[in-house]
Amino acid sequence: MPTYDYHCDTCGDFEVFQNIKDEPLRECPKCGNPVRKLVSKNVNVIYKAPGFYVSDHRSKEYKEKAKEDKEGSSTTSSKPSCSCTAAAS
Numbered sequence: 001m002p003t004y005d006y007h008c009d010t011c012g013d014f015e016v017f018q019n020i021k022d023e024p025l026r027e028c029p030k031c032g033n034p035v036r037k038l039v040s041k042n043v044n045v046i047y048k049a050p051g052f053y054v055s056d057h058r059s060k061e062y063k064e065k066a067k068e069d070k071e072g073s074s075t076t077s078s079k080p081s082c083s084c085t086a087a088a089s
């Protein structure tokens with residue numbers, strides 16, 4: 001998981017572990033003041049570990065595909081499981 005740097009006017013600079021898909025922080029977790037995202041290190045993370053970016057993208061696609069499969073088969077999957085139970089007993 002990459003580390004993102006933020007600057008809080010009250011607390012100074014701090015790092016936050018965040019998923020690459022997560023929304024950037026808008027408030028300081030300590031004091032609640034607005035924070036500014038420092039992007040320089042974030043760019044370095046992506047360049048240093050391109051594999052992470054790729055695998056994250058792939059897992060997102062996979063999740064959406066799995067979600068579609070689940071939604072599409074939710075009505076049909078209940079039927080075979082019913083007949084399976086009936087056949088077993």
Ligand SMILES: [Zn+2]
Nearest residue numbers: 008011028031
């Ligand atoms: Zn703060």
